[in-house]
Amino acid sequence: MTAPRSLLITGATGAIGSALARHYALPGVRLVLHGRRRERLEALADECRQAGAEVETSRVELTDDAALTQWLEQLTLPDVIIANAGQNTHAEPGREMEDWSATSQLLTINLRTPMAMAERLAPRMVERGHGQLVFISSLAAWHGLPLTPSYSASKAGIKAYGEALRGWLASRGVGVTVIMPGYVSSPMCESMPGPKPWEIDATRAARRIARGIERNRARVSFPFPLNLGCWSLAVLPAALSQRLLGLMGYGRPS
Template sequence: MTAPRSLLITGATGAIGGALARHYAAPGVRLILHGRRRARLEALADACRQTGAEVETTDVDLTDDASLTEWLDRLALPDVVIANAGQNTHAEPGQEMEDWPATSRLLAINLRTPIAMAERLAPRMAERGHGQIVFMSSLAAWHGLPLTPSYSASKAGIKAYGEALRGWLAPRGVGVTVVMPGYVSSPMCDAMPGPKPWEIDAPRAARRIARGIERNRARISFPFPLNLGCWSLAILPAGLSQRLLGLMGYGRSS
């Protein structure tokens, strides 16, 4: 794949999204950056413009179907779409289950929104004959973590969707990549319960992701030791995997 000249990145005010924007920012590159925190988004856009990129910003509500559709339909179609916006949630101490309104919002942004984006943009890419859609999953998609069941479910769902869509769109010249990072330093990562082995910083994660996108990789999963461990949980008997997760500090205390 040739170097992309235009990219759409949602969740650009987060750690990975911002690092990706900075990585790609260069003369001749057009960036469409989405983020909920307007001041941080504009600061990021200014930094990218200083390195020569052309930048457009938006804080459109990605979970509102009408707003999302209107925005996507009037976009000049990018070469690469990185559906990076996401949230996490978990049960607070003393609660039996995760808060349902928070879970509903998480499923909307982590799973429903990227699927909706693909539904609007993939046909245009296919008609053009090239393009790439990048979905942000997680190593938690290999086997659900007891401390974050809804988050794990959303990331497993987008992993499965991206894998299926890749096979569907490949004959039309459109690539699909699923990104499965481990723990990347960020406020979102800090808020997640449980151990965080092999945590890496956002710029390093962005470089790994960009290399995989350039090669149209089906899956970008890292870091290797944690990826191997999470993958192993997926192929072991489920009961054994659950016991191992408890021993590693990911189980629920009574």
């Protein structure tokens, strides 16, 4: 696959999103950057323009179906769509379960929104004859982490959706890549409970992601040691996996 000449990145003001924007900010490249934080979004856009890219920005509410549809219908269709916007949540101390309002919001932005984007944009890519959809999952999709059950569920859901959609669209000239990073340094990462082994910086993560997109990889999972460990949890007996997670510090404190 040739290098993309136009990309849409949601969640562009986050660590991975901004690192991807900087990676792709080159002369002749058109970037559509979406983010909620106005000042940070405009500063990133200016930085990318100084690097030679053509940039437009949006702060549309992604969880509003009507607003999302209107925005995407008016959009000049990019080569690559990176549905990167996401959230995390976990149960606060003293609570038996995660806050349901926060969980509902997380499931909307992590799972429903990227699916809605694909539903609206994939047919246009098929009609055009080429394009690539990129979904951001997580190594937590291999086996749910007890400390972040809703987050794990959302990432497992988008992993399954992306893998299925890849098979559905393959013969129509549209690629689908699922990204499964481990711990990437960011405020969201730091707020997550539990150990964070093999944590990497966002710039390194963006390079790994971009290489996978360029090769139209079905799945881009990293770093290798953590990926192997998380994959092993998925194939081991569930009771053993749960015991191992507890021993490694991911079980609920007693």
